[in-house]
Amino acid sequence: MKKSLLMLVAMWSFAAHAEPVVLSLVHAATITHPAHLAALQFAERVEKRTHGEVRTEIFPAAQLGSENELLQKVRLGAVDMDVTSMNYLIKYEKTFSVVVMPYLFDSYAHAHRVLDGPAMNWLAPLAEKQGFIILSNWEWGFRNLTNNKRPINVPSDVRGLRVRVPPVAELEITMEALGAQVSKVGFKELHQALSQGLVDGQENPLNVIYYNKLYEVQKHLSLTRHVYYNTLHLMSAKSWAKLTPAEQIIVREESKAAGDGMRRRIIAEEEELIVKMVAAGVKVTRPDLGPFRAATQSAREEIGHFAGEDNVRAFLKMVDAERKQ
Incomplete structure (x- = not known):
């Protein structure tokens, strides 16, 4: 009985839209770059796990504007998601500039421990105040x-x-x-x-x-x-609000999985x-x-x-x- 109830809740969560939500995802990398491969993975898995209720259209190679222009579009909700370097958030919140000081980290593992852990807990709320939801850290190097x-x-x-x-x-x-x-x-x-x-x-x-x-x-x-240089997978707070709680969980989980894969590829190669x-x-x-x-x-x-x-x-x-x- 309990299992059936959970299944019904899950089905309701994915049927909460009159029609599928189509999200735009922009990034500045080439289509051969690990960032694009990560974006493709994210899109495919989110669509599969939401049974087609959340789909993603990817616009690589800064097709829709410069890094600064794209981030502003995300803030306004004109674009749903962006994969961008953390430094571009500095114009909205100066605290982010601490991350790009020279010679902070000893290794990739050291940087990841800081930015996935205490720094994320500190910086994510500051980003949200400016209209950005940080889904997860990706990689640049x-x-x-x-x-x-x-x-x-x-x-x-x-x-x-x-x-x-x-x-x-x-x-x-x-x-x-x-x-x-x-x-x-x-x-x-x-x-x-x-x-x-x-x-x-x-x-x-x-x-x-x-x-x-x-x-x-x-x-x-x-x-x-x-x-x-840390890369963030960001989402407009306005777009985030369009998703059901169950979809938000899936989007976060698949963002992290895609970012982890991108990290492995970039470091290994x-x-x-x-x-x-x-x-x-x-x-x-x-x-x-x-x-x-x-x-x-x-x-x-x-x-x-x-x-x-x-x-x-x-x-x-x-x-x-x-x-x-």
Whole structure:
């Protein structure tokens, strides 16, 4: 009797809509990137588990606008979901800037323990106040530096290089602390700008460098791992409210499953991507990160002033606590 009642409740939960809910999901990655594969997995499993009551249409490669434009559309409910880097939330809530301070995390596992645990409990309510539901953490990776001028082995090798960074003040500050001249070329124009020598280099996770073929127009790759970039699977609070409680549970569960798969793929393939880029002629250096960490201390301090000293202390306490695990 109890089992039958539960089945009836479940069936009612998925029959609560006059017609299926169709959700839009946007992201900026190419269709070969692990982010798109994760999005496909999410869409397929949610539709299956909700018996077709919740479907997802995916728009990859920033088809519907820039990262900032897409996030605003999600906030307004014009787009339902976005897979975007955490830094884009900074314009809505400055506390998020603590996550992109340079040289915070010792490893992927360390970053995941912090961001899936205490940081999520702290930051998710702040995002919700701004109209965003954080479904789960996905992946982007540690950022590394490429250029066409010289190998990077010590911080002084960065000095004077014209380096393209995204329109993110925290990344600009980090590169400037290393002595780079920051350029704000748009990402869609970056490949051409590198090939024409309009900029000397750029910084991105290995998966971005490879899947967007930036390595084809760069001679040197340095594994500086200067900032860990977290990616969030976000949903508009307005869209979230359209789902039944049972559907919300499924969406969260499948978001996490897709994000976990993306993490595994990105981390597992990093050395393979390096080998492929070396085979294409890229010269790779693996510098001692200690001097780079010291050279970017001023960047951490400047970001901290913006984020708020209390916020920095709270976050660093989380980082240190999870380092001891």
